[in-house]
Amino acid sequence: MAGEFDDNLVRHVAHLARLKLSDEVIHSFASHLSRVVDYVNLLNEVDTEGVPETAHPLAAVGVMRDDTVGPSVDHDEALRNAPDRGDGFFRVPKVLDQGDA
Amino acid sequence: MTIPDTMSEIANAVRSGVCAAEQIATDALSRIHRAQPAMNAFISTHDDEALADARRIDKARDQGERLGPLCGVPVAVKDNICTKVGVTTCGSRMLSGFESLYDAFAVQRLRQAGAVIVGKTNLDEFGMGSSCEHSASGPTRNPWDTQRVPGGSSGGSAAAVAARLVPGALGSDTGGSVRQPASFCGVVGLKPSYGRVSRSGLVAYGSSLEQVGPLTTTVADSALMLSVIAGHDTNDSTCADRVVPDDLGALHGQLAGVRIGVCEAHFAEGLDAGVAQVVRAALDTLAASGAMLVPVSLPHMKYATACYYLIATAEASGNLARFDGVRYGRRSEDAKDIGDLYSRSRGEFLGLEVQRRLMLGTYALSSGYYDAYYAKALKVRTLVKRDFDAAFAEVDVIASPVAPTTAFARGEKIDNPLSMYLGDVYTIAANLAGLCAVSIPAGFDDAGLPVGLQLQAAPFQESALLNVAHGFQLITDFHRKQPPKVEAV
Numbered sequence: 001m002a003g004e005f006d007d008n009l010v011r012h013v014a015h016l017a018r019l020k021l022s023d024e025v026i027h028s029f030a031s032h033l034s035r036v037v038d039y040v041n042l043l044n045e046v047d048t049e050g051v052p053e054t055a056h057p058l059a060a061v062g063v064m065r066d067d068t069v070g071p072s073v074d075h076d077e078a079l080r081n082a083p084d085r086g087d088g089f090f091r092v093p094k095v096l097d098q099g100d101a
Numbered sequence: 102m103t104i105p106d107t108m109s110e111i112a113n114a115v116r117s118g119v120c121a122a123e124q125i126a127t128d129a130l131s132r133i134h135r136a137q138p139a140m141n142a143f144i145s146t147h148d149d150e151a152l153a154d155a156r157r158i159d160k161a162r163d164q165g166e167r168l169g170p171l172c173g174v175p176v177a178v179k180d181n182i183c184t185k186v187g188v189t190t191c192g193s194r195m196l197s198g199f200e201s202l203y204d205a206f207a208v209q210r211l212r213q214a215g216a217v218i219v220g221k222t223n224l225d226e227f228g229m230g231s232s233c234e235h236s237a238s239g240p241t242r243n244p245w246d247t248q249r250v251p252g253g254s255s256g257g258s259a260a261a262v263a264a265r266l267v268p269g270a271l272g273s274d275t276g277g278s279v280r281q282p283a284s285f286c287g288v289v290g291l292k293p294s295y296g297r298v299s300r301s302g303l304v305a306y307g308s309s310l311e312q313v314g315p316l317t318t319t320v321a322d323s324a325l326m327l328s329v330i331a332g333h334d335t336n337d338s339t340c341a342d343r344v345v346p347d348d349l350g351a352l353h354g355q356l357a358g359v360r361i362g363v364c365e366a367h368f369a370e371g372l373d374a375g376v377a378q379v380v381r382a383a384l385d386t387l388a389a390s391g392a393m394l395v396p397v398s399l400p401h402m403k404y405a406t407a408c409y410y411l412i413a414t415a416e417a418s419g420n421l422a423r424f425d426g427v428r429y430g431r432r433s434e435d436a437k438d439i440g441d442l443y444s445r446s447r448g449e450f451l452g453l454e455v456q457r458r459l460m461l462g463t464y465a466l467s468s469g470y471y472d473a474y475y476a477k478a479l480k481v482r483t484l485v486k487r488d489f490d491a492a493f494a495e496v497d498v499i500a501s502p503v504a505p506t507t508a509f510a511r512g513e514k515i516d517n518p519l520s521m522y523l524g525d526v527y528t529i530a531a532n533l534a535g536l537c538a539v540s541i542p543a544g545f546d547d548a549g550l551p552v553g554l555q556l557q558a559a560p561f562q563e564s565a566l567l568n569v570a571h572g573f574q575l576i577t578d579f580h581r582k583q584p585p586k587v588e589a590v
Contacts, residue, residue, distance in 0.1 A: 010460070017418060017463040018425070018440075019456055020448035029460055035519050036461055040407040043477050046484065053479035054486055056309045056339070057295045057535025057560070063338040077202055081429035090428050095439045 005033040104128055108174045108268045108322040112215070115173030118162060122173030126155035126217050129175035133219065133266045139247060140587045142261040144180045144238045145187050146220035151175070154217045170350075171329060172215030177261050177270040180221040181228050181254075182313060183302040184208055191304050192226040192236035195430045195450040205302020206337065207271055207313045207330040214329045219267060222257030226452045227421065228275055228306040230254050231521050232514065233282070235454045240511055243286060244584040245550055249508040252282030258316045259286040264587050268318060269326055273303055275311040276409050277503075277528025280540035283316055284503035284553025287542045287582060289570070290316050291323045292528075294560040295535035296341035298327075299334030305420040307413035308339070310532040319580055320541060320571040324350050327563060346564055354572035357391030361556075361569070362496035364399050367527065373506045375546035380502045383543040383554045383573070387500070390576055392569070397492040397499060401484045405530040408485065410522055411478035412533070414462030421459060424451065457518060486534040493559040498569050500556055501527050503540045507550035527555055537563045541570050542579040551579075 010026045010033065021029065075088060084091040104125055105111050114120040130148055137143060158173050178184060181191040183201035190196045208218065225235040233241040233256025243251040244264040251260040255272025259282030262270050272279040274292035283290025291314045298313045305311075315326035328349040333342045363384060368377055388394050426432035426446030433445035451459070465474035492499060504524055514521045531538040536557050543554035554573070558566035574580050 009464075013460050013464045013467065015444075016467060017459050018422075018443040018447055019451070019459065020441075020444035021456070025453070025456075029457060032457055032518060033460060033464070036410065036522075037464075039519060040411055040474065040478075042407045043404055043411075043481050046401070046404055046477075046481050048477060048480035048484070051480040051483050053476060054483040054533075055479055057486070057533075058339065058341060060296075060339065060341070065335060073202060080202065081199055083426060083430070083432035092427055093436055093438050093442055 005030045005037060106265070106268065107319055108171060108317065109325055111174045111268060112170060112172050115158065115162065116168050120173070122155035122158040122217065123152060125173055126151050126175055126219065129219050129267055133261070136264055136266055136587045139242065140244060140260055140264060141239055141241050142222055142257040142264070142266065143177070143220045144190055144192070144223050144257070147186045147218055150186045151217050151219045158215055158217070169213060169215035170325060171211060174216050174269065175219045175267045176211055176216045177220055177222045177258055177267045178208060178218055179224050179255050179258050179270070179272045181224055181273060181304045182208060182271055183304070184218060184221065186218065187221060189221065189304070190237065192224045192238055193450070193452060193455070194237045195424050197237065197431065199429060203302065205313070206299035206334045208302060210330045222255070222261055222270060224257055225254035226455050227304065228254045228273055228278055228311070229417070229455050229458050231277070231281055231524055233257060234511060234515055235452055237452065242511070243508045244587045245287065246508065247587065248510055249550070250285065250511050252285035252508060254278040255290070255316065256282050259283055259288055259290065262286070262288045262316045262318060263584055265583060269322055270316045272314055272316050273311055274314050274532065275307040275413060276525050276532050279314040279316060280528050280538060280553070280555060281504050281525070283540040285508040285551065287551030287579070287584070288316055288318055289320055289323045289542070289580065290314065290540045291327060292531060292538045293327060293331065293563060294537040296339055297331050297537070297561065297563065299332070299337040299340045301334055301336040307416045307532070308420060309416060310409070310413055320539070320567055320574050321352060323539065324352055324567045324571070341561070343561060349564060352568050352571040354568055354575045356387060356569065356572040359392040359498070359569055360395050360496040361387060361392050362397035362492050362499040363394050364397050364402070364499065364501065366399065366402060367501045371505050372502060376502050376505065376507060376552050379544035379546065379552040380554055384500055386577060387573060390572065395496050397496060399488045399492060399530070401481065401488050402530055404481050405485055405533060406522060406526055408478045408481045408533060409525070409529045410461065411465045411474050412482065414458045415465045415475045416462070418459050418462035418466060421451070421455070454518065482533050485530055489530070489534045489536060489559070497565050498556045498558045500554060503527055503553035503555040507546050507548070507552060531557050535560050537561070537566050539566060539570050541573060542582070544579055
């Protein structure tokens with residue numbers, strides 16, 4: 001896999017990451033990311049045929065609790081850090097009939 | 102009246118009435134404020150609340166109530182760990198002014214034990230960094246040499262403990278962020294086994310890698326703090342439901358017959374000669390006390406850094422998606438629509454290094470690249486873990502340097518992120534494999550800068566790990582050395 005990160009690839013990834021970056025930053029990220037991807041390509045040296053993935057160091061899966069109702073966060077408290085609120089909701093610009101969100 | 106140096110001594114003094122908690126808290130806050138302009142170890146302090154907590158403890162003592170194991174002990178908390186008091190900023194403009202609705206589990210445990218939280222310490226933004234230079238609150242300076250970095254990301258906590266502003270602090274370690282600053286600042290830094298301490302309230306960066314860990318001046322205090330914060334928590338489903346040994350705080354320090362694994366590949370090119378010298382001398386000291394040095398091989402260690410920077414950044418891209426300007430954090434004022442709101446808020450208020458890592462992680466997980474990068478890294482992670490499983494069948498602990506250098510100069514690596522990442526070479530594997538690992542002061546280089554020795558043990562073997570570390574502190578006094586007082590700029 002090529003470690004060729006050009007400005008267009010940076011723009012694509014920045015969109016996936018929902019990061020609005022200036023052209024200058026995009027360009028500097030292209031060179032940084034190229035170098036890092038070049039470095040991590042080192043992993044291609046390792047034979048991982050038949051090796052399972054370790055996503056997590058502990059084997060625990062499906063840790064559950066009983067589905068019982070209990071106290072939770074107070075409604076007003078939950079809004080405490082809201083940048084904008086109204087009628088007990090977090091208020092944001094319109095979601096519908098926009099371009100790709 | 103002299104306030105004792107260590108956490109356990111302070112707690113004993115408060116419990117017996119020799120020292121008042123209020124006096125101790127007042128003294129700590131005074132030292133913190135005096136050192137703050139020159140060192141910038143703290144982002145915020147909780148003066149009123151700390152004094153009120155301390156007075157409550159004094160009153161409880163006067164009324165003959167039972168006091169906890171950390172009663173009256175001032176403790177600092179890294180600012181990516183949530184506290185109900187004050188703000189939790191993660192060193193980021195994105196969370197400036199953010200008020201957490203709850204205390205992190207580790208903070209709750211400290212408070213239940215009677216500790217007095219005095220403030221929140223500086224860090225690399227969201228835990229992403231190894232120098233404490235990537236913070237919206239400015240860099241922290243190393244008390245041993247204020248032109249140098251304290252290490253990161255828990256640089257503020259390490260500096261505060263090194264300068265004796267507080268006897269103990271909480272940090273977090275995702276790839277070495279407790280151990281490396283401990284080494285750079287000449288203090289003890291412990292990364293507990295994965296799942297040993299609840300991550301509830303630790304703002305997530307690399308969820309499968311990180312742990313909250315203590316920074317202290319002695320291993321005995323580290324064990325004491327761990328015994329307070331460790332344990333099961335139903336609010337963290339990755340927390341191990343495993344009993345915390347009763348004797349965790351009772352260390353014997355016996356070294357005779359302990360098998361210490363040493364990997365010669367650790368001493369290859371890239372390791373500073375001064376660091377190598379101190380670490381080898383420390384190994385000789387351990388051997389002279391009856392420990393056996395046993396060669397071990399960790400063949401996949403050279404891939405650990407690449408592996409980490411794919412996994413950690415991939416996890417970060419998921420974990421930091423919540424910072425979108427909607428429910429909390431800063432919101433861009435220029436947004437035209439909802440998509441714009443997300444992108445502009447994140448673009449404006451997340452720092453450059455955080456953005457770099459989110460970009461790498463997003464790329465590693467993206468369609469067409471997932472198998473080659475993220476999935477591949479998860480397989481290499483299995484091989485790294487297997488290396489350690491094999492090694493720990495032969496030895497009790499593995500010893501190594503903590504970092505390839507001592508504390509470097511502020512600004513030296515900031516324009517070369519990859520070179521900064523490569524400094525994590527010794528610490529990173531423990532996070533991939535979920536091991537417990539500690540950095541302890543092992544000496545000083547020719548420039549008088551601290552050098553740490555890292556010990557690693559198999560998951561949940563903290564008792565074995567800390568006994569060796571404590572044993573080293575019984576026969577050396579590097580951990581008692583203090584930097585010169587950091588005061589006026």
